[in-house]
Amino acid sequence: MNYLLNNLPEYSAVICFAIGFSILLLNRNMIKKILGLGIMDSSIYLFLAVKGYVAGTVAPIVTLAEQAAGVDTTLYTNPIPAGLVLTGIVVSVSVTAILLALTVKLHEEFGTLNIDEIIHMVREEDRRKE
Amino acid sequence: MLFVQNIVSWSILLLIVSGAFTAVLNAKAAKYLSTIVIALVGVMNIFLLKYFLGGGESFTYSMGHYGAPAGNELRSGALEAAVSIVFCFVMLFSLIGGRKHIEEDVKGKKQNLYYISSIFLLCSMLALVNTNDLFTAYVFVEINTITACGIILAKEGRQALAASTRYLIMSLVGSGMFLIGICIMYGATGHLLMEPIREYVLTNIEPGSREMLPVQVSMALFAVGMALKSALWPFHSWLPEAHSSATASSSALLSGLVLKAYIFVLIKIIYRVLGIEVLSGNPIFDILLVFGAAAMIMGSVNAIREKDLKRMLAYSSVGQIGYIYLGIGMGSAIGIYAAAIQILVHAATKAMLFIASGGIMDVSGGSKKFKDIEGAGKRDPFAGAAFIVGSFSMIGIPFFAGFVTKYTLVSAATQLAGWRMYLAFIAIIVSTLLTAIYYLMAIAKLFGGENNSKRPEGFKFNIGYVAAIIIFIIANIVIGLNTDWLINLVDLGFSMFA
Amino acid sequence: MNKKFNKLYNILCVIFALIFIAAMIITVSALPNIGDATNPTNNEVSEKYLTDSSWETGSLNAVSGMILDYRAFDTLGESHVLFVATVAVFILLRRDEDSRKDLPTRCLNQSYEQAYDPILAKSLEFLIPAIFVFGIYVIANGHLSPGGGFSGGAIIGAAFILYLNAYGLESIERFCNSRTYLICSCCALLFYGLAKSYVFYVGANHLHSIIPVLADGSILASGLILPLNIAVGVVVSNTVYALYIMFRRGGFSR
Numbered sequence: 001m002n003y004l005l006n007n008l009p010e011y012s013a014v015i016c017f018a019i020g021f022s023i024l025l026l027n028r029n030m031i032k033k034i035l036g037l038g039i040m041d042s043s044i045y046l047f048l049a050v051k052g053y054v055a056g057t058v059a060p061i062v063t064l065a066e067q068a069a070g071v072d073t074t075l076y077t078n079p080i081p082a083g084l085v086l087t088g089i090v091v092s093v094s095v096t097a098i099l100l101a102l103t104v105k106l107h108e109e110f111g112t113l114n115i116d117e118i119i120h121m122v123r124e125e126d127r128r129k130e
Numbered sequence: 131m132l133f134v135q136n137i138v139s140w141s142i143l144l145l146i147v148s149g150a151f152t153a154v155l156n157a158k159a160a161k162y163l164s165t166i167v168i169a170l171v172g173v174m175n176i177f178l179l180k181y182f183l184g185g186g187e188s189f190t191y192s193m194g195h196y197g198a199p200a201g202n203e204l205r206s207g208a209l210e211a212a213v214s215i216v217f218c219f220v221m222l223f224s225l226i227g228g229r230k231h232i233e234e235d236v237k238g239k240k241q242n243l244y245y246i247s248s249i250f251l252l253c254s255m256l257a258l259v260n261t262n263d264l265f266t267a268y269v270f271v272e273i274n275t276i277t278a279c280g281i282i283l284a285k286e287g288r289q290a291l292a293a294s295t296r297y298l299i300m301s302l303v304g305s306g307m308f309l310i311g312i313c314i315m316y317g318a319t320g321h322l323l324m325e326p327i328r329e330y331v332l333t334n335i336e337p338g339s340r341e342m343l344p345v346q347v348s349m350a351l352f353a354v355g356m357a358l359k360s361a362l363w364p365f366h367s368w369l370p371e372a373h374s375s376a377t378a379s380s381s382a383l384l385s386g387l388v389l390k391a392y393i394f395v396l397i398k399i400i401y402r403v404l405g406i407e408v409l410s411g412n413p414i415f416d417i418l419l420v421f422g423a424a425a426m427i428m429g430s431v432n433a434i435r436e437k438d439l440k441r442m443l444a445y446s447s448v449g450q451i452g453y454i455y456l457g458i459g460m461g462s463a464i465g466i467y468a469a470a471i472q473i474l475v476h477a478a479t480k481a482m483l484f485i486a487s488g489g490i491m492d493v494s495g496g497s498k499k500f501k502d503i504e505g506a507g508k509r510d511p512f513a514g515a516a517f518i519v520g521s522f523s524m525i526g527i528p529f530f531a532g533f534v535t536k537y538t539l540v541s542a543a544t545q546l547a548g549w550r551m552y553l554a555f556i557a558i559i560v561s562t563l564l565t566a567i568y569y570l571m572a573i574a575k576l577f578g579g580e581n582n583s584k585r586p587e588g589f590k591f592n593i594g595y596v597a598a599i600i601i602f603i604i605a606n607i608v609i610g611l612n613t614d615w616l617i618n619l620v621d622l623g624f625s626m627f628a
Numbered sequence: 629m630n631k632k633f634n635k636l637y638n639i640l641c642v643i644f645a646l647i648f649i650a651a652m653i654i655t656v657s658a659l660p661n662i663g664d665a666t667n668p669t670n671n672e673v674s675e676k677y678l679t680d681s682s683w684e685t686g687s688l689n690a691v692s693g694m695i696l697d698y699r700a701f702d703t704l705g706e707s708h709v710l711f712v713a714t715v716a717v718f719i720l721l722r723r724d725e726d727s728r729k730d731l732p733t734r735c736l737n738q739s740y741e742q743a744y745d746p747i748l749a750k751s752l753e754f755l756i757p758a759i760f761v762f763g764i765y766v767i768a769n770g771h772l773s774p775g776g777g778f779s780g781g782a783i784i785g786a787a788f789i790l791y792l793n794a795y796g797l798e799s800i801e802r803f804c805n806s807r808t809y810l811i812c813s814c815c816a817l818l819f820y821g822l823a824k825s826y827v828f829y830v831g832a833n834h835l836h837s838i839i840p841v842l843a844d845g846s847i848l849a850s851g852l853i854l855p856l857n858i859a860v861g862v863v864v865s866n867t868v869y870a871l872y873i874m875f876r877r878g879g880f881s882r
Contacts, residue, residue: 006661014652017310022645025303026637033299040306044313051317054670055663060678060690061773064845067682074665078674079681079690080322084265086695086778087706088309090864091272094713095302097871098276101720102295104875109288115295122292122371131833139832143825146708150817153715154810193701195831196684200676202701243719250712257705269705273712280716317659320668330668343658347651 009050016043030103030113034096041092045085052081131191137178138191138206138260141171141214145253149246157241161229164245165222168252172218175211182208183619188626190262190325198262199326205262209470209623213259213394216474220386220481221252227485227598228379230492235285235377247280251383255391264312264403265322267395271308271359275301278388281380282372293371300368304358311351315403318344324402331404349404350414356396357418360389362455363425366448370432373447374440374498378488381440385447386481390473393454397466400458401627410461419459419550423557425452430564434571439487439498442568443480446524449561450476453535456554460542463624468538470620475531475609479523482602486516489595490576493585500575505582507573512591512599514576519603521569523610526562531609534616536562686843686850687771695776696853704824707860710867711817714874721874744796752794759787767861771850777857781864788869809866816862823852823859 016039023036060079062071103113110118148167152160182188188207190198197203225232225248236244254273261267275298282294316322318341319330335341361369373381400409409415429449436442450472457469487498493509494502507514519530526536536558543554609616660667681693695703763783770776792800830837841851848854 007656007659009662010656010659011653014310014656015649017306018645018649018652021303021306021648022641024299024306026641026644030295037302037306044306044309047310047313047317050662051313051669053663054665054667059774062678062682062688062690064688067688067843067845071679071682073675073678076678076690078669079677079694080316080669080674082691083695083699083702084313084316086691087265087269087702090706090778091269091709094276094709095272095298097713098279098716098720099298099302101717101875102291102298105291105720106295109291115299118292119296122289125288136829136832139828140825143821143828146704147818147821147825150708150711150814150821153711153814191832193828193831194697195827195834195837196676196698199673201698201831204701240719240722243715246715247712247719250708250715254705263702265699266702266705269702269709273705273709276709276712276716280712280719283716283719314655314659317669320671321673334668340658344655347655 010047013043013047013050016040016046028114028116030099030106030115033115034099034103037092037096037099041088045088048081048085048088052078054078131189132181132186134177134181134186135189135191135206137174138204138210139193141174142204142253142257142260144171145249145256149249149253152242152246152249155242157238157245160242160245164249165225167249168218168222168225171252171256172215172222175214175218178206179208179211179215182211182622182626198323199321202266203262203323204257204260205324206260207623207626208619209627210259212619212623213390213470213474214256216477217252217255217259217387217391220477221248221383223598223601224379224382224386224481224485226594227602228377228382228488229594230592231378231488232284237286240284244281244284247277247284248379248383251277251281251388255387258391258395259398261395261398262325262402263323264315264327264399267399268305268309268312271305271392271395274388274391275305275359278384281383282376284380285375285377287375289371289375293368293375296368297372300365301359304355307351307355307358311348311355314344314351315348318348324399327403328405331408337408345404346409346412349400349409349412352399353396353414353418356392357421357455360392360451361448362418362421362451363428363448364421366425366429366451369448370436370441370444373444373484374438378485378491381444381487382481382484385444385484386477389447389451390454390477393451393458393469394473397458397469398627401466401624406461406463406466415459415461416550417459418455419461419553422452422455422457422459423553425449426456426557426561427452427564430561430568434564434568436568437500439490439500439503439572440484441498442572443483443487446565446568447476447480449565450480450524452557452561453539456557457539457542460546460550460554462542462545464538464542464545467617467620467624468535468542470623471538471616472535474616475523475535478602478605478609479520479531482516482599482606483520483524485595485598485602486513486520489513489599490517493589495586500572504575504579505577507576508583509585510591512596516599516603517573517576519606521573523606524569525566529607529610531606533610534613537613538617683843684841685771685853686841687853688845689771689773689776692771692776692853692857693850696771696856700824700827700856703860704820707817707820707863710863711813714813714867714870717871717874745794748794752790756787756791756794759783759790763787763861763865767857768847768854770857771853772845772847777860778864780857781861782868784861784865785868785872788865789872792869792873804869809870812862813866816859816866820856820859820863823856827852 020036020040057077060076191204193202254270257270279294279298319327321327358365426449433442433445454469454472457465489510490506490513494506523530523532526532677690677694681690685693685697687693763780766775767780839851842849
């Protein structure tokens with residue numbers, strides 16, 4: 001039972017991940033899909049931030065005095081997850097922008113945001129051409 | 131470090147820099163620059179492959195002063211160099227062969243955006259092929275997704291819009307799984323580079339222990355994420371629309387290359403991060419085997435039912451992707467050889483078929499429906515010849531490129547045990563028969579009908595299109611005649627892999 | 629029938645999510661405990677970043693040193709993700725001069741222009757220079773304190789958006805139009821790509837780099853990291869502004 005309670009922040013991260021993932025995959029509304037993507041990406045940042053945390057330490061910015069004397073690494077958190085989160089944020093901003101632009105275009109063309117209806121309309125048009 | 135070894139990083143950096151520079155050029159200059167740069171990168175990689183064939187060892191190339199485990203690294207071997215060459219030249223001739231369509235389908239100012247996207251597409255694929263770092267793979271997977279979406283969207287229209295939306299959503303689901311897989315792997319091992327992960331797992335984690343669970347799950351997440359992105363059945367529903375609604379070169383690139391880049395990353399991760407020995411017994415192999423077999427059959431069944439040439443080709447891609455996953459799912463070295471060979475062969479063949487289908491649409495009033503393309507093979511003999519060669523290759527007739535895949539896949543299947551062997555054999559036989567049916571039906575349509583061999587008024591063959599088709603045909607036949615050479619190359623590549 | 633199917637679909641979605649959550653929780657529960665200093669994540673790699681980054685790269689901020697030097701190839705790709713994303717949004721939303729005339733009326737609402745608001749304009753006369761200075765400070769001190777090109781660039785991009793909303797398009801077009809966007813982004817990315825190509829080349833071949841690293845805690849202490857932060861800042865601020873203006877009206881010019 002003990003190990004089940006140790007990683008609570010990670011549990012919340014993966015629960016959010018699964019929720020966002022399911023929304024992105026299964027919801028039919030484009031805007032909700034984008035919200036799902038946002039939840040999914042944020043949960044990954046939470047997961048990484050938790051991974052970088054070491055109890056009782058501060059952000060990894062050393063001082064000049066320490067640089068000269070040698071850095072005590074037990075005082076600082078792990079810098080790698082912070083860098084990964086930064087990259088992840090930039091990527092997710094980019095794909096969210098593209099998805100939003102697609103949504104604007106879809107609404108202009110089809111007048112709806114429901115992806116099932118849109119697929120249905122496209123198929124009908126294709127059939128009518130034959 | 132030898133001078134020739136710099137090629138692996140220079141080809142990626144050259145593409146990145148020229149991609150950014152293309153933004154300030156006009157469409158015409160962008161066209162020439164992209165052609166020259168892609169050809170140059172291809173030639174550079176030929177020198178790299180020559181170095182490996184001449185007895186050169188595989189190597190890692192540290193990006194910066196600090197190598198593993200602190201810095202980013204690239205890694206190259208014979209297989210990576212060969213795949214890079216195939217990607218470069220298929221890209222080059224797809225762009226040349228479909229240039230007329232790009233100029234017609236893509237509106238004015240957007241043409242240079244199309245060339246930027248295609249340069250970055252190639253750049254991301256080369257980075258994926260050569261990477262030695264999981265997180266670099268993630269970043270370039272995203273570039274690949276975005277640029278692929280861009281080249282679908284370049285042809286305006288309701289269908290392309292809906293198709294690329296579905297493509298992007300499926301891709302994002304896949305890359306979300308890939309990213310959480312990387313995070314779990316990082317949490318369990320503390321490394322992002324492939325070799326340190328492997329070392330850590332081999333020395334610190336006992337097989338079968340509780341700590342092994344996150345590692346195995348993250349491998350499963352990589353596999354499922356990449357399967358989503360490379361349209362393994364039953365996640366293929368976005369593929370036919372995306373590939374059939376784009377312009378001819380885009381379809382060729384998407385079907386021939388983009389899907390393969392993801393699969394190559396998966397092979398690299400399976401082989402280099404954990405190694406087949408550690409992974410054996412992971413149920414993900416059986417899952418890939420079953421879904422690969424299902425994809426081979428279902429893709430072919432759907433292709434038979436199609437009444438639209440490009441959609442038929444797209445469903446055929448679903449089936450052919452199934453062959454690759456069948457090879458990976460066998461979980462043996464020779465199975466993965468077959469998968470790698472299929473990656474190379476299918477890239478060359480399917481790109482040719484899509485470029486030819488663009489030519490067929492030209493002489494059939496822009497339609498790609500079977501009832502309109504009757505006799506198109508007589509009106510456009512180049513496309514007709516390409517279709518015959520491509521179909522024979524896809525069916526797996528000896529002396530054409532596709533035969534090598536079938537041959538290695540069958541010999542891999544004989545080494546399997548129990549239900550897996552039966553499943554693999556049934557899938558290969560049924561899928562080959564079905565493939566033969568729909569490709570021969572298409573050929574019959576292309577050369578059937580009467581009094582329809584007259585071209586439209588004022589129709590002229592585009593020189594780039596003709597050149598690209600001829601080179602693709604030659605490439606397919608040369609591969610088909612030099613089976614041993616290809617098998618030896620893949621063998622050499624995998625011997626450098628571990 | 630359709631309604632029933634929808635209900636069933638929703639239930640199946642929830643079940644799928646629950647199964648996925650359960651699987652992920654079982655996986656994560658086998659990971660090492662969080663916050664523990666003996667975790668595999670706190671290994672020689674993070675130790676190297678903490679101890680060596682300050683003198684090897686000159687960056688006191690270990691995160692900046694890591695993303696712009698040790699793992700610079702990732703970050704190079706990352707900046708180009710922003711660039712290709714703008715390209716994709718351009719492909720989608722760019723409207724040429726003639727096509728804008730015959731837009732349907734419901735699309736015209738997108739190019740709604742806000743009226744001049746004296747309170748906003750006057751207060752922003754003080755605020756916008758402050759935001760710009762703050763953004764430049766964040767970029768320039770990226771290697772000494774928290775911050776860097778990405779965060780500073782986002783701040784400056786936000787200042788551009790604020791300026792556009794307060795003073796209108798004509799006023800901002802004087803110094804920020806599609807031409808300046810292209811030239812700035814392109815120069816920044818080219819500089820970034822070429823500088824990093826040089827570093828990768830000398831690094832992999834174990835040659836001596838001509839770029840000095842002072843490592844004395846001053847603003848010029850970190851060799852290439854300051855110029856790279858500036859280039860990243862230019863790219864990010866340009867991208868933020870370009871994305872905004874594309875969504876607003878489908879192009880830079882009127």
